[in-house]
Amino acid sequence: MNSLPNFSVSMSVYKNDNPDHFYKAIQSVVNQTIVPNEIIVVVDGPIPNNTEQILSQFATENDFVRVVKLEKNMGHGYARNIGLQKSSYEYVALMDSDDICLENRFELQLNFFEQNKDISILGGTIEEFSKETDINLSKRKLPETDAELKKYMKYRCPFNQMSVMFKKADVIKAGGYIDWFCNEDYYLWIRMALKNYKFHNLQQTLLKVRTNENFYKRRGGFKYFKSEAKIQKLMFSKDIISLPVFLYNVSIRFIVQVLLTERLRKYFFKTFTRSN
Structure with a gap:
Protein backbone atom coordinates (compact mmCIF):
# COMPACT_ATOMS: atom_id res chain seq x y z
CA MET A 1 0.00 0.00 0.00
CA GLU A 213 -37.02 11.28 19.35
CA ASN A 214 -35.54 14.79 19.58
CA PHE A 215 -34.19 14.33 16.05
CA TYR A 216 -37.69 14.76 14.65
CA LYS A 217 -38.55 17.59 17.03
CA ARG A 218 -35.42 19.54 16.00
CA ARG A 219 -36.43 19.23 12.35
CA GLY A 220 -39.70 21.01 12.88
CA GLY A 221 -40.99 24.44 13.79
CA PHE A 222 -41.14 27.75 11.98
CA LYS A 223 -37.54 28.76 12.82
CA TYR A 224 -36.19 25.58 11.22
CA PHE A 225 -38.47 26.03 8.21
CA LYS A 226 -37.34 29.65 7.79
CA SER A 227 -33.69 28.54 7.71
CA GLU A 228 -34.46 25.86 5.12
CA ALA A 229 -36.51 28.26 3.00
CA LYS A 230 -33.59 30.72 2.97
CA ILE A 231 -31.32 27.95 1.67
CA GLN A 232 -33.78 27.31 -1.15
CA LYS A 233 -33.94 31.04 -1.91
CA LEU A 234 -30.14 31.15 -2.07
CA MET A 235 -30.02 28.25 -4.54
CA PHE A 236 -32.70 29.90 -6.69
CA SER A 237 -30.79 33.21 -6.69
CA LYS A 238 -27.64 31.39 -7.83
CA ASP A 239 -29.50 29.54 -10.62
CA ILE A 240 -28.91 26.17 -8.99
CA ILE A 241 -32.65 25.49 -8.97
CA SER A 242 -35.51 26.71 -11.14
CA LEU A 243 -38.60 28.54 -9.90
CA PRO A 244 -40.79 25.37 -10.01
CA VAL A 245 -38.20 23.45 -7.97
CA PHE A 246 -37.92 26.34 -5.51
CA LEU A 247 -41.70 26.43 -5.00
CA TYR A 248 -41.86 22.64 -4.67
CA ASN A 249 -39.03 22.51 -2.12
CA VAL A 250 -40.45 25.31 0.02
CA SER A 251 -43.96 23.83 -0.07
CA ILE A 252 -42.78 20.37 1.00
CA ARG A 253 -40.74 21.85 3.82
CA PHE A 254 -43.62 23.98 5.05
CA ILE A 255 -45.87 20.93 5.19
CA VAL A 256 -43.34 18.67 6.91
CA GLN A 257 -41.70 21.18 9.25
CA VAL A 258 -44.63 23.42 10.17
CA LEU A 259 -47.94 21.67 9.53
CA LEU A 260 -47.19 18.05 10.42
CA THR A 261 -47.27 16.87 14.01
CA GLU A 262 -44.05 15.45 15.43
CA ARG A 263 -45.43 11.93 15.10
CA LEU A 264 -46.29 12.39 11.41
CA ARG A 265 -42.95 14.09 10.79
CA LYS A 266 -41.21 11.05 12.27
CA TYR A 267 -43.20 8.77 9.95
CA PHE A 268 -42.28 10.94 6.96
CA PHE A 269 -38.54 10.86 7.67
CA LYS A 270 -38.47 7.14 8.40
CA THR A 271 -40.53 6.28 5.33
CA PHE A 272 -39.04 8.57 2.71
CA THR A 273 -35.48 9.36 3.80
CA ARG A 274 -34.21 6.18 5.48
CA SER A 275 -33.81 2.48 4.65
CA ASN A 276 -33.68 -0.55 6.91
Missing part, protein backbone atom coordinates in the same frame (compact mmCIF):
# COMPACT_ATOMS: atom_id res chain seq x y z
CA ASN A 2 1.30 3.46 -0.86
CA SER A 3 1.90 5.88 1.97
CA LEU A 4 -1.35 7.68 2.75
CA PRO A 5 -1.46 11.46 3.32
CA ASN A 6 -1.45 13.04 6.77
CA PHE A 7 -4.83 14.21 8.02
CA SER A 8 -6.61 15.93 10.89
CA VAL A 9 -9.88 15.08 12.62
CA SER A 10 -12.01 18.01 13.78
CA MET A 11 -14.71 17.60 16.42
CA SER A 12 -16.35 19.78 19.04
CA VAL A 13 -17.94 19.18 22.42
CA TYR A 14 -20.23 21.35 24.55
CA LYS A 15 -21.96 21.23 27.93
CA ASN A 16 -25.01 19.19 26.90
CA ASP A 17 -23.06 16.36 25.24
CA ASN A 18 -23.32 13.01 27.03
CA PRO A 19 -19.89 12.21 28.58
CA ASP A 20 -20.16 8.46 27.94
CA HIS A 21 -21.13 9.04 24.31
CA PHE A 22 -18.25 11.50 23.93
CA TYR A 23 -15.81 8.95 25.35
CA LYS A 24 -16.96 6.30 22.87
CA ALA A 25 -16.82 8.78 20.00
CA ILE A 26 -13.24 9.89 20.57
CA GLN A 27 -12.20 6.31 21.38
CA SER A 28 -13.48 5.22 17.97
CA VAL A 29 -11.30 7.89 16.35
CA VAL A 30 -8.18 6.84 18.26
CA ASN A 31 -8.74 3.14 17.48
CA GLN A 32 -8.72 3.45 13.69
CA THR A 33 -6.75 1.24 11.29
CA ILE A 34 -5.19 4.53 10.14
CA VAL A 35 -4.74 6.77 13.18
CA PRO A 36 -5.12 10.55 12.63
CA ASN A 37 -2.01 12.69 12.75
CA GLU A 38 -3.96 15.05 14.96
CA ILE A 39 -7.38 15.33 16.56
CA ILE A 40 -8.60 18.88 17.12
CA VAL A 41 -11.25 19.02 19.87
CA VAL A 42 -12.95 22.40 20.11
CA VAL A 43 -14.53 22.86 23.54
CA ASP A 44 -17.48 25.12 22.79
CA GLY A 45 -17.82 26.92 26.13
CA PRO A 46 -17.65 25.51 29.68
CA ILE A 47 -18.23 21.75 29.98
CA PRO A 48 -18.99 19.51 33.01
CA ASN A 49 -16.11 18.09 35.06
CA ASN A 50 -16.66 14.50 33.90
CA THR A 51 -16.46 15.52 30.24
CA GLU A 52 -13.38 17.62 31.03
CA GLN A 53 -11.75 14.61 32.71
CA ILE A 54 -12.40 12.38 29.70
CA LEU A 55 -10.90 14.94 27.36
CA SER A 56 -7.89 15.48 29.63
CA GLN A 57 -7.31 11.71 29.78
CA PHE A 58 -7.28 11.36 25.99
CA ALA A 59 -5.03 14.40 25.57
CA THR A 60 -2.57 13.02 28.14
CA GLU A 61 -2.49 9.53 26.64
CA ASN A 62 -2.34 10.69 23.00
CA ASP A 63 -0.01 13.54 22.11
CA PHE A 64 -1.84 14.05 18.80
CA VAL A 65 -5.00 15.22 20.61
CA ARG A 66 -5.09 19.04 20.62
CA VAL A 67 -7.67 20.88 22.72
CA VAL A 68 -8.94 24.34 21.77
CA LYS A 69 -11.14 26.00 24.40
CA LEU A 70 -13.68 28.74 23.71
CA GLU A 71 -14.63 30.95 26.66
CA LYS A 72 -18.33 30.75 25.86
CA ASN A 73 -20.64 28.68 23.69
CA MET A 74 -20.45 30.02 20.14
CA GLY A 75 -22.47 27.42 18.26
CA HIS A 76 -21.89 24.57 15.84
CA GLY A 77 -20.79 26.56 12.80
CA TYR A 78 -18.32 28.73 14.72
CA ALA A 79 -16.77 25.70 16.43
CA ARG A 80 -16.50 23.91 13.07
CA ASN A 81 -14.64 26.88 11.61
CA ILE A 82 -12.20 27.04 14.53
CA GLY A 83 -11.48 23.33 14.10
CA LEU A 84 -10.88 23.91 10.40
CA GLN A 85 -8.51 26.83 11.03
CA LYS A 86 -6.52 24.94 13.68
CA SER A 87 -6.11 21.79 11.55
CA SER A 88 -2.55 21.32 10.32
CA TYR A 89 -3.00 18.95 7.40
CA GLU A 90 -4.29 18.87 3.84
CA TYR A 91 -7.21 16.56 4.63
CA VAL A 92 -9.69 17.14 7.46
CA ALA A 93 -12.27 14.62 8.65
CA LEU A 94 -15.35 15.75 10.57
CA MET A 95 -16.59 13.90 13.63
CA ASP A 96 -19.53 14.48 15.95
CA SER A 97 -19.23 14.06 19.71
CA ASP A 98 -21.72 11.21 20.09
CA ASP A 99 -21.17 9.05 16.99
CA ILE A 100 -18.96 6.01 16.47
CA CYS A 101 -16.55 5.57 13.55
CA LEU A 102 -16.19 2.13 12.07
CA GLU A 103 -12.56 1.18 12.52
CA ASN A 104 -11.63 1.46 8.83
CA ARG A 105 -13.43 4.74 8.13
CA PHE A 106 -10.33 6.87 7.55
CA GLU A 107 -8.48 4.14 5.68
CA LEU A 108 -11.35 3.89 3.19
CA GLN A 109 -11.55 7.65 2.72
CA LEU A 110 -7.81 8.25 2.39
CA ASN A 111 -7.41 5.42 -0.12
CA PHE A 112 -10.22 6.89 -2.20
CA PHE A 113 -8.67 10.36 -2.13
CA GLU A 114 -5.32 8.92 -3.22
CA GLN A 115 -6.96 7.26 -6.22
CA ASN A 116 -9.21 10.22 -7.07
CA LYS A 117 -7.21 13.43 -6.75
CA ASP A 118 -9.97 15.56 -8.28
CA ILE A 119 -12.42 14.98 -5.40
CA SER A 120 -12.71 17.74 -2.78
CA ILE A 121 -15.42 16.37 -0.46
CA LEU A 122 -15.93 12.70 0.41
CA GLY A 123 -18.74 11.35 2.55
CA GLY A 124 -20.29 7.95 3.12
CA THR A 125 -23.20 5.89 4.40
CA ILE A 126 -24.26 6.01 8.05
CA GLU A 127 -26.21 3.61 10.26
CA GLU A 128 -28.48 5.22 12.83
CA PHE A 129 -29.07 3.62 16.21
CA SER A 130 -31.08 4.51 19.28
CA LYS A 131 -29.41 6.54 22.03
CA GLU A 132 -31.60 4.82 24.58
CA THR A 133 -31.44 1.15 23.49
CA ASP A 134 -28.41 0.87 21.13
CA ILE A 135 -30.73 -0.90 18.67
CA ASN A 136 -30.02 -0.26 14.97
CA LEU A 137 -32.85 1.77 13.46
CA SER A 138 -32.05 2.61 9.86
CA LYS A 139 -29.39 3.30 7.25
CA ARG A 140 -28.87 6.51 5.30
CA LYS A 141 -27.14 5.94 1.96
CA LEU A 142 -26.87 8.94 -0.37
CA PRO A 143 -26.04 9.19 -4.09
CA GLU A 144 -22.47 8.35 -5.07
CA THR A 145 -21.08 10.38 -7.98
CA ASP A 146 -20.50 14.10 -8.43
CA ALA A 147 -23.24 14.41 -11.06
CA GLU A 148 -25.73 12.51 -8.91
CA LEU A 149 -24.91 14.57 -5.83
CA LYS A 150 -25.16 17.93 -7.60
CA LYS A 151 -28.62 16.87 -8.80
CA TYR A 152 -29.62 15.61 -5.34
CA MET A 153 -28.37 18.86 -3.75
CA LYS A 154 -31.18 20.73 -5.52
CA TYR A 155 -33.61 19.00 -3.16
CA ARG A 156 -31.67 17.96 -0.06
CA CYS A 157 -28.29 18.16 1.62
CA PRO A 158 -25.95 15.85 -0.34
CA PHE A 159 -23.82 14.55 2.53
CA ASN A 160 -24.16 12.90 5.91
CA GLN A 161 -22.09 15.72 7.38
CA MET A 162 -20.55 13.67 10.22
CA SER A 163 -19.07 11.27 7.63
CA VAL A 164 -17.28 13.91 5.58
CA MET A 165 -13.56 14.25 4.88
CA PHE A 166 -12.45 17.14 2.69
CA LYS A 167 -9.49 19.07 1.34
CA LYS A 168 -8.90 21.92 3.77
CA ALA A 169 -7.64 24.35 1.12
CA ASP A 170 -10.75 23.92 -1.03
CA VAL A 171 -13.10 24.50 1.91
CA ILE A 172 -11.20 27.65 2.89
CA LYS A 173 -11.37 28.94 -0.70
CA ALA A 174 -15.15 28.52 -0.53
CA GLY A 175 -15.28 30.65 2.63
CA GLY A 176 -15.21 27.95 5.31
CA TYR A 177 -18.05 27.48 7.76
CA ILE A 178 -20.43 30.42 8.02
CA ASP A 179 -23.15 30.48 10.67
CA TRP A 180 -26.57 29.45 9.34
CA PHE A 181 -29.15 28.01 11.74
CA CYS A 182 -29.00 24.19 11.46
CA ASN A 183 -27.66 24.43 7.90
CA GLU A 184 -23.98 25.45 8.10
CA ASP A 185 -22.93 22.29 6.29
CA TYR A 186 -25.51 22.52 3.49
CA TYR A 187 -24.55 26.18 2.95
CA LEU A 188 -20.89 25.20 2.64
CA TRP A 189 -21.61 22.43 0.12
CA ILE A 190 -23.62 24.87 -2.00
CA ARG A 191 -20.74 27.35 -2.07
CA MET A 192 -18.32 24.58 -2.98
CA ALA A 193 -20.59 23.42 -5.79
CA LEU A 194 -20.66 26.98 -7.13
CA LYS A 195 -16.86 26.80 -7.33
CA ASN A 196 -17.12 23.49 -9.21
CA TYR A 197 -15.41 21.39 -6.55
CA LYS A 198 -16.16 17.69 -6.99
CA PHE A 199 -18.23 15.58 -4.59
CA HIS A 200 -18.36 11.85 -3.87
CA ASN A 201 -20.02 9.51 -1.39
CA LEU A 202 -18.66 6.09 -0.55
CA GLN A 203 -21.44 3.52 -0.44
CA GLN A 204 -19.86 1.68 2.49
CA THR A 205 -20.99 2.47 6.03
CA LEU A 206 -18.46 4.73 7.76
CA LEU A 207 -20.18 5.57 11.06
CA LYS A 208 -22.85 4.56 13.51
CA VAL A 209 -24.86 7.65 14.42
CA ARG A 210 -26.93 8.10 17.57
CA THR A 211 -30.46 9.39 17.22
CA ASN A 212 -33.57 9.73 19.38
Whole structure:
Protein backbone atom coordinates (compact mmCIF):
# COMPACT_ATOMS: atom_id res chain seq x y z
CA MET A 1 0.00 0.00 0.00
CA ASN A 2 1.30 3.46 -0.86
CA SER A 3 1.90 5.88 1.97
CA LEU A 4 -1.35 7.68 2.75
CA PRO A 5 -1.46 11.46 3.32
CA ASN A 6 -1.45 13.04 6.77
CA PHE A 7 -4.83 14.21 8.02
CA SER A 8 -6.61 15.93 10.89
CA VAL A 9 -9.88 15.08 12.62
CA SER A 10 -12.01 18.01 13.78
CA MET A 11 -14.71 17.60 16.42
CA SER A 12 -16.35 19.78 19.04
CA VAL A 13 -17.94 19.18 22.42
CA TYR A 14 -20.23 21.35 24.55
CA LYS A 15 -21.96 21.23 27.93
CA ASN A 16 -25.01 19.19 26.90
CA ASP A 17 -23.06 16.36 25.24
CA ASN A 18 -23.32 13.01 27.03
CA PRO A 19 -19.89 12.21 28.58
CA ASP A 20 -20.16 8.46 27.94
CA HIS A 21 -21.13 9.04 24.31
CA PHE A 22 -18.25 11.50 23.93
CA TYR A 23 -15.81 8.95 25.35
CA LYS A 24 -16.96 6.30 22.87
CA ALA A 25 -16.82 8.78 20.00
CA ILE A 26 -13.24 9.89 20.57
CA GLN A 27 -12.20 6.31 21.38
CA SER A 28 -13.48 5.22 17.97
CA VAL A 29 -11.30 7.89 16.35
CA VAL A 30 -8.18 6.84 18.26
CA ASN A 31 -8.74 3.14 17.48
CA GLN A 32 -8.72 3.45 13.69
CA THR A 33 -6.75 1.24 11.29
CA ILE A 34 -5.19 4.53 10.14
CA VAL A 35 -4.74 6.77 13.18
CA PRO A 36 -5.12 10.55 12.63
CA ASN A 37 -2.01 12.69 12.75
CA GLU A 38 -3.96 15.05 14.96
CA ILE A 39 -7.38 15.33 16.56
CA ILE A 40 -8.60 18.88 17.12
CA VAL A 41 -11.25 19.02 19.87
CA VAL A 42 -12.95 22.40 20.11
CA VAL A 43 -14.53 22.86 23.54
CA ASP A 44 -17.48 25.12 22.79
CA GLY A 45 -17.82 26.92 26.13
CA PRO A 46 -17.65 25.51 29.68
CA ILE A 47 -18.23 21.75 29.98
CA PRO A 48 -18.99 19.51 33.01
CA ASN A 49 -16.11 18.09 35.06
CA ASN A 50 -16.66 14.50 33.90
CA THR A 51 -16.46 15.52 30.24
CA GLU A 52 -13.38 17.62 31.03
CA GLN A 53 -11.75 14.61 32.71
CA ILE A 54 -12.40 12.38 29.70
CA LEU A 55 -10.90 14.94 27.36
CA SER A 56 -7.89 15.48 29.63
CA GLN A 57 -7.31 11.71 29.78
CA PHE A 58 -7.28 11.36 25.99
CA ALA A 59 -5.03 14.40 25.57
CA THR A 60 -2.57 13.02 28.14
CA GLU A 61 -2.49 9.53 26.64
CA ASN A 62 -2.34 10.69 23.00
CA ASP A 63 -0.01 13.54 22.11
CA PHE A 64 -1.84 14.05 18.80
CA VAL A 65 -5.00 15.22 20.61
CA ARG A 66 -5.09 19.04 20.62
CA VAL A 67 -7.67 20.88 22.72
CA VAL A 68 -8.94 24.34 21.77
CA LYS A 69 -11.14 26.00 24.40
CA LEU A 70 -13.68 28.74 23.71
CA GLU A 71 -14.63 30.95 26.66
CA LYS A 72 -18.33 30.75 25.86
CA ASN A 73 -20.64 28.68 23.69
CA MET A 74 -20.45 30.02 20.14
CA GLY A 75 -22.47 27.42 18.26
CA HIS A 76 -21.89 24.57 15.84
CA GLY A 77 -20.79 26.56 12.80
CA TYR A 78 -18.32 28.73 14.72
CA ALA A 79 -16.77 25.70 16.43
CA ARG A 80 -16.50 23.91 13.07
CA ASN A 81 -14.64 26.88 11.61
CA ILE A 82 -12.20 27.04 14.53
CA GLY A 83 -11.48 23.33 14.10
CA LEU A 84 -10.88 23.91 10.40
CA GLN A 85 -8.51 26.83 11.03
CA LYS A 86 -6.52 24.94 13.68
CA SER A 87 -6.11 21.79 11.55
CA SER A 88 -2.55 21.32 10.32
CA TYR A 89 -3.00 18.95 7.40
CA GLU A 90 -4.29 18.87 3.84
CA TYR A 91 -7.21 16.56 4.63
CA VAL A 92 -9.69 17.14 7.46
CA ALA A 93 -12.27 14.62 8.65
CA LEU A 94 -15.35 15.75 10.57
CA MET A 95 -16.59 13.90 13.63
CA ASP A 96 -19.53 14.48 15.95
CA SER A 97 -19.23 14.06 19.71
CA ASP A 98 -21.72 11.21 20.09
CA ASP A 99 -21.17 9.05 16.99
CA ILE A 100 -18.96 6.01 16.47
CA CYS A 101 -16.55 5.57 13.55
CA LEU A 102 -16.19 2.13 12.07
CA GLU A 103 -12.56 1.18 12.52
CA ASN A 104 -11.63 1.46 8.83
CA ARG A 105 -13.43 4.74 8.13
CA PHE A 106 -10.33 6.87 7.55
CA GLU A 107 -8.48 4.14 5.68
CA LEU A 108 -11.35 3.89 3.19
CA GLN A 109 -11.55 7.65 2.72
CA LEU A 110 -7.81 8.25 2.39
CA ASN A 111 -7.41 5.42 -0.12
CA PHE A 112 -10.22 6.89 -2.20
CA PHE A 113 -8.67 10.36 -2.13
CA GLU A 114 -5.32 8.92 -3.22
CA GLN A 115 -6.96 7.26 -6.22
CA ASN A 116 -9.21 10.22 -7.07
CA LYS A 117 -7.21 13.43 -6.75
CA ASP A 118 -9.97 15.56 -8.28
CA ILE A 119 -12.42 14.98 -5.40
CA SER A 120 -12.71 17.74 -2.78
CA ILE A 121 -15.42 16.37 -0.46
CA LEU A 122 -15.93 12.70 0.41
CA GLY A 123 -18.74 11.35 2.55
CA GLY A 124 -20.29 7.95 3.12
CA THR A 125 -23.20 5.89 4.40
CA ILE A 126 -24.26 6.01 8.05
CA GLU A 127 -26.21 3.61 10.26
CA GLU A 128 -28.48 5.22 12.83
CA PHE A 129 -29.07 3.62 16.21
CA SER A 130 -31.08 4.51 19.28
CA LYS A 131 -29.41 6.54 22.03
CA GLU A 132 -31.60 4.82 24.58
CA THR A 133 -31.44 1.15 23.49
CA ASP A 134 -28.41 0.87 21.13
CA ILE A 135 -30.73 -0.90 18.67
CA ASN A 136 -30.02 -0.26 14.97
CA LEU A 137 -32.85 1.77 13.46
CA SER A 138 -32.05 2.61 9.86
CA LYS A 139 -29.39 3.30 7.25
CA ARG A 140 -28.87 6.51 5.30
CA LYS A 141 -27.14 5.94 1.96
CA LEU A 142 -26.87 8.94 -0.37
CA PRO A 143 -26.04 9.19 -4.09
CA GLU A 144 -22.47 8.35 -5.07
CA THR A 145 -21.08 10.38 -7.98
CA ASP A 146 -20.50 14.10 -8.43
CA ALA A 147 -23.24 14.41 -11.06
CA GLU A 148 -25.73 12.51 -8.91
CA LEU A 149 -24.91 14.57 -5.83
CA LYS A 150 -25.16 17.93 -7.60
CA LYS A 151 -28.62 16.87 -8.80
CA TYR A 152 -29.62 15.61 -5.34
CA MET A 153 -28.37 18.86 -3.75
CA LYS A 154 -31.18 20.73 -5.52
CA TYR A 155 -33.61 19.00 -3.16
CA ARG A 156 -31.67 17.96 -0.06
CA CYS A 157 -28.29 18.16 1.62
CA PRO A 158 -25.95 15.85 -0.34
CA PHE A 159 -23.82 14.55 2.53
CA ASN A 160 -24.16 12.90 5.91
CA GLN A 161 -22.09 15.72 7.38
CA MET A 162 -20.55 13.67 10.22
CA SER A 163 -19.07 11.27 7.63
CA VAL A 164 -17.28 13.91 5.58
CA MET A 165 -13.56 14.25 4.88
CA PHE A 166 -12.45 17.14 2.69
CA LYS A 167 -9.49 19.07 1.34
CA LYS A 168 -8.90 21.92 3.77
CA ALA A 169 -7.64 24.35 1.12
CA ASP A 170 -10.75 23.92 -1.03
CA VAL A 171 -13.10 24.50 1.91
CA ILE A 172 -11.20 27.65 2.89
CA LYS A 173 -11.37 28.94 -0.70
CA ALA A 174 -15.15 28.52 -0.53
CA GLY A 175 -15.28 30.65 2.63
CA GLY A 176 -15.21 27.95 5.31
CA TYR A 177 -18.05 27.48 7.76
CA ILE A 178 -20.43 30.42 8.02
CA ASP A 179 -23.15 30.48 10.67
CA TRP A 180 -26.57 29.45 9.34
CA PHE A 181 -29.15 28.01 11.74
CA CYS A 182 -29.00 24.19 11.46
CA ASN A 183 -27.66 24.43 7.90
CA GLU A 184 -23.98 25.45 8.10
CA ASP A 185 -22.93 22.29 6.29
CA TYR A 186 -25.51 22.52 3.49
CA TYR A 187 -24.55 26.18 2.95
CA LEU A 188 -20.89 25.20 2.64
CA TRP A 189 -21.61 22.43 0.12
CA ILE A 190 -23.62 24.87 -2.00
CA ARG A 191 -20.74 27.35 -2.07
CA MET A 192 -18.32 24.58 -2.98
CA ALA A 193 -20.59 23.42 -5.79
CA LEU A 194 -20.66 26.98 -7.13
CA LYS A 195 -16.86 26.80 -7.33
CA ASN A 196 -17.12 23.49 -9.21
CA TYR A 197 -15.41 21.39 -6.55
CA LYS A 198 -16.16 17.69 -6.99
CA PHE A 199 -18.23 15.58 -4.59
CA HIS A 200 -18.36 11.85 -3.87
CA ASN A 201 -20.02 9.51 -1.39
CA LEU A 202 -18.66 6.09 -0.55
CA GLN A 203 -21.44 3.52 -0.44
CA GLN A 204 -19.86 1.68 2.49
CA THR A 205 -20.99 2.47 6.03
CA LEU A 206 -18.46 4.73 7.76
CA LEU A 207 -20.18 5.57 11.06
CA LYS A 208 -22.85 4.56 13.51
CA VAL A 209 -24.86 7.65 14.42
CA ARG A 210 -26.93 8.10 17.57
CA THR A 211 -30.46 9.39 17.22
CA ASN A 212 -33.57 9.73 19.38
CA GLU A 213 -37.02 11.28 19.35
CA ASN A 214 -35.54 14.79 19.58
CA PHE A 215 -34.19 14.33 16.05
CA TYR A 216 -37.69 14.76 14.65
CA LYS A 217 -38.55 17.59 17.03
CA ARG A 218 -35.42 19.54 16.00
CA ARG A 219 -36.43 19.23 12.35
CA GLY A 220 -39.70 21.01 12.88
CA GLY A 221 -40.99 24.44 13.79
CA PHE A 222 -41.14 27.75 11.98
CA LYS A 223 -37.54 28.76 12.82
CA TYR A 224 -36.19 25.58 11.22
CA PHE A 225 -38.47 26.03 8.21
CA LYS A 226 -37.34 29.65 7.79
CA SER A 227 -33.69 28.54 7.71
CA GLU A 228 -34.46 25.86 5.12
CA ALA A 229 -36.51 28.26 3.00
CA LYS A 230 -33.59 30.72 2.97
CA ILE A 231 -31.32 27.95 1.67
CA GLN A 232 -33.78 27.31 -1.15
CA LYS A 233 -33.94 31.04 -1.91
CA LEU A 234 -30.14 31.15 -2.07
CA MET A 235 -30.02 28.25 -4.54
CA PHE A 236 -32.70 29.90 -6.69
CA SER A 237 -30.79 33.21 -6.69
CA LYS A 238 -27.64 31.39 -7.83
CA ASP A 239 -29.50 29.54 -10.62
CA ILE A 240 -28.91 26.17 -8.99
CA ILE A 241 -32.65 25.49 -8.97
CA SER A 242 -35.51 26.71 -11.14
CA LEU A 243 -38.60 28.54 -9.90
CA PRO A 244 -40.79 25.37 -10.01
CA VAL A 245 -38.20 23.45 -7.97
CA PHE A 246 -37.92 26.34 -5.51
CA LEU A 247 -41.70 26.43 -5.00
CA TYR A 248 -41.86 22.64 -4.67
CA ASN A 249 -39.03 22.51 -2.12
CA VAL A 250 -40.45 25.31 0.02
CA SER A 251 -43.96 23.83 -0.07
CA ILE A 252 -42.78 20.37 1.00
CA ARG A 253 -40.74 21.85 3.82
CA PHE A 254 -43.62 23.98 5.05
CA ILE A 255 -45.87 20.93 5.19
CA VAL A 256 -43.34 18.67 6.91
CA GLN A 257 -41.70 21.18 9.25
CA VAL A 258 -44.63 23.42 10.17
CA LEU A 259 -47.94 21.67 9.53
CA LEU A 260 -47.19 18.05 10.42
CA THR A 261 -47.27 16.87 14.01
CA GLU A 262 -44.05 15.45 15.43
CA ARG A 263 -45.43 11.93 15.10
CA LEU A 264 -46.29 12.39 11.41
CA ARG A 265 -42.95 14.09 10.79
CA LYS A 266 -41.21 11.05 12.27
CA TYR A 267 -43.20 8.77 9.95
CA PHE A 268 -42.28 10.94 6.96
CA PHE A 269 -38.54 10.86 7.67
CA LYS A 270 -38.47 7.14 8.40
CA THR A 271 -40.53 6.28 5.33
CA PHE A 272 -39.04 8.57 2.71
CA THR A 273 -35.48 9.36 3.80
CA ARG A 274 -34.21 6.18 5.48
CA SER A 275 -33.81 2.48 4.65
CA ASN A 276 -33.68 -0.55 6.91
